[in-house]
Amino acid sequence: MENSIYLGLSRQMTLRTNMDIIAQNVANMNTTGYRGQNTLFQEYLSKPRGYDDPLSFVNDEGQYQITSPGPIRQTGSQLDVAVVGPGFISVQAPGGEIEYTRDGNFSIDASGILVTQAGFPVANAGGGNITIPPETKIIKIDDQGNIFADDGALGQIGLFEFENVQQLEQKGNNLYAIVGGNANPATESRVKQGHLEGSNIQPVVEMTRMIDTLREYQTVARVMERENERLRSAIQKLTGGS
Amino acid sequence: MRSLDIGATGMLAQQLNVDVISNNIANTTTTGYKRQRPAFVDLIYQNLDRPGSTSSDTGTIVPTGLQLGLGVRAGAVYREHAQGPIQITENPLDVAITGEGFFQIELPSGDTAYTRDGTFQLNENGEIVTVQGFLLDPGLTIPIDATDIEINREGEVLVQQPGQTTLTNVGQIQLARFANPAGLETIGDNLLLETEASGAATTGTPGQEEFGALQQSALEQSNVNIVEEITMLITAQRAYEMNSNVISTSDEMLQTVTQLR
Numbered sequence A: 001m002e003n004s005i006y007l008g009l010s011r012q013m014t015l016r017t018n019m020d021i022i023a024q025n026v027a028n029m030n031t032t033g034y035r036g037q038n039t040l041f042q043e044y045l046s047k048p049r050g051y052d053d054p055l056s057f058v059n060d061e062g063q064y065q066i067t068s069p070g071p072i073r074q075t076g077s078q079l080d081v082a083v084v085g086p087g088f089i090s091v092q093a094p095g096g097e098i099e100y101t102r103d104g105n106f107s108i109d110a111s112g113i114l115v116t117q118a119g120f121p122v123a124n125a126g127g128g129n130i131t132i133p134p135e136t137k138i139i140k141i142d143d144q145g146n147i148f149a150d151d152g153a154l155g156q157i158g159l160f161e162f163e164n165v166q167q168l169e170q171k172g173n174n175l176y177a178i179v180g181g182n183a184n185p186a187t188e189s190r191v192k193q194g195h196l197e198g199s200n201i202q203p204v205v206e207m208t209r210m211i212d213t214l215r216e217y218q219t220v221a222r223v224m225e226r227e228n229e230r231l232r233s234a235i236q237k238l239t240g241g242s
Numbered sequence B: 001m002r003s004l005d006i007g008a009t010g011m012l013a014q015q016l017n018v019d020v021i022s023n024n025i026a027n028t029t030t031t032g033y034k035r036q037r038p039a040f041v042d043l044i045y046q047n048l049d050r051p052g053s054t055s056s057d058t059g060t061i062v063p064t065g066l067q068l069g070l071g072v073r074a075g076a077v078y079r080e081h082a083q084g085p086i087q088i089t090e091n092p093l094d095v096a097i098t099g100e101g102f103f104q105i106e107l108p109s110g111d112t113a114y115t116r117d118g119t120f121q122l123n124e125n126g127e128i129v130t131v132q133g134f135l136l137d138p139g140l141t142i143p144i145d146a147t148d149i150e151i152n153r154e155g156e157v158l159v160q161q162p163g164q165t166t167l168t169n170v171g172q173i174q175l176a177r178f179a180n181p182a183g184l185e186t187i188g189d190n191l192l193l194e195t196e197a198s199g200a201a202t203t204g205t206p207g208q209e210e211f212g213a214l215q216q217s218a219l220e221q222s223n224v225n226i227v228e229e230i231t232m233l234i235t236a237q238r239a240y241e242m243n244s245n246v247i248s249t250s251d252e253m254l255q256t257v258t259q260l261r
Helices: A005-025 A201-237 B002-026 B226-258
Strands: A037-046 A057-063 A071-075 A082-083 A088-092 A098-101 A106-109 A114-116 A146-149 A152-156 A157-162 A168-172 A177-180 A184-186 A190-193 A193-196 B034-042 B045-049 B066-069 B072-079 B086-088 B095-100 B102-106 B110-114 B134-135 B148-151 B154-158 B168-172 B175-177 B185-188 B189-194 B202-204 B213-216 B218-220
Touching: A005 A037, A005 A057, A005 A201, A005 B002, A005 B066, A005 B226, A057 B045, A057 B066, A071 B189, A082 A088, A088 A152, A168 B034, A168 B066, A177 B154, A201 B226, B002 B034, B002 B072, B002 B226, B148 B213
Parallel strands: A082 A193, B095 B218
Antiparallel strands: A037 A057, A071 A193, A082 A190, A088 A098, A088 A157, A098 A177, A106 A114, A146 A152, A157 A184, A168 A177, B034 B072, B045 B066, B086 B218, B095 B213, B102 B110, B102 B134, B102 B175, B110 B189, B148 B154, B154 B168, B175 B202, B185 B189
C-alpha cells in the first residue's frame, strides 16, 4: 500500500548521494589534478505480491570519473609537472604500495628525494625513489618524465596508463589505488614541466546539476506529501470520521 | 547530510587560500619576501560500494563502485623560492643575493636564523646587524674611521681608511644553502629557521659553486606578482561563493524534509 512512498524514498536517497558528490566536486574546485565524479543510477525492478506490473525503484549503482583534462596552468616552478594524456604518475604510498596521481606539484625533502606535497616519494617506473643531489641548480624534465640535472640523468618519473581508468579507487591526498587490471607504462601520455593541471570541474555544470537535484528532491517530496494526504482522506472516509 | 559538511570544508579551504593570497599581497614590498602557495588535496573516501566487488554469485564485478569523498583540505602551504627583482639603493650596506643562498643571522638566543633580506646597518660597536639589530654570522666589524665600504661578489668586505692607499679586508660574508628551502620555518621579521624538512645548512662563499653572488647597494624585492595574486583572489572568491551555494542548497533539501507531512 505504501509502495508509492517507498518509490519516492528510493529516489530521494539517491538524490542525496548525488548532492554529496556534487558537493565533493565543488569543494575540490581548486585541488590540483582532481577529477570530478558523476553518479550512475539504475532501475531496480520489484514485483510485489498481487501486482502484475513490476514497481521500478531507483538505486545508486556507482559513479564514474570525469576523464576530460583539467586546465593547464603555468607555474614556472621547475618541479611542477602536468600530465597531458590519460596517464598517471606513480607515487609510493605510506604502506609501501604504489599509488597513482595526476597532481604533479612536487618538492624535494630533506634527504633530496622527490616527493609530493603530502611528503610521499615519487616513484620511478620500477617503484624506486628519485634523488636530486643538493648541489643541483637547474632541473630539466623532458616529456617522457626523464629528469636531467647539470651533470646527467637522475631518473625517470613513473608514468602509467590503465585499461579501465574507472577501476581506480580514490584514496584521498589526490591519490588513486589500482583495484583491477594492470598499470601499463604510458604510451600516449607525456609530462609538461613548469605547469600544473587544475581540477577538471566545470563550475557551471556542477551548479546546474545542483539546482536539478534540489528541484527534483522537492518534486519527489511533494508527491510523497500528496500520497500521504490521499491515504489520510481514504482512512477518514472509510472509518466514517469527520 | 554529508554535502553540508563537504561544502564547509570547501569554504574553509578557500578561506585559507584567501588568507595566503592576502599575506602575499601585504608583503608585495617586503625585501626578500618569497610568495606562498597553498596545495589542496581531497579528503578520505567512504566506500559505499568498493570498485571491484562482486555483484552476483557468478562473479560479475562492479565496474566502478560507489565512493563518496568527504571534501577537501589544505595539504601544505609552501614557499616558492624564485628570484625576486633587484632594486638599486644608495646604502653601501644593502646587499642582494643573485642566485641561491641565505644570509646567516645570529639571534639573541644564540640560534642561527636565515634570511634573504640584506638590509644591513651598523650598531654602536661598528658590527654589521639587521634592521632588528641581530648580528650577521660570521660577525663583521667595520672600523669607526672607515670612509668607504666595498662588498664584492664573493662576499669580501673591504674598507678604505684614512692615510692608506689600499683597501683593508675586514672579513668575509658567507651564505647558507638547503636541500629543500621550501621546508624552512618562517618566524616573521623576514627570518627563517632550519627544520628537519629543510635539511642541514651547507655554508660557502658567495659566487662559488652553487651559491649565488652578492651585489652591493642593492636589495632583492619580494617575488610576489600582483597580477597573479589578483587572478588567484578572484578564483578563490568564486570558489568560496559556489561552496556556500552548496550549503544553502543542502539546507533547502533538509527544509523540504522537515516540511513533509
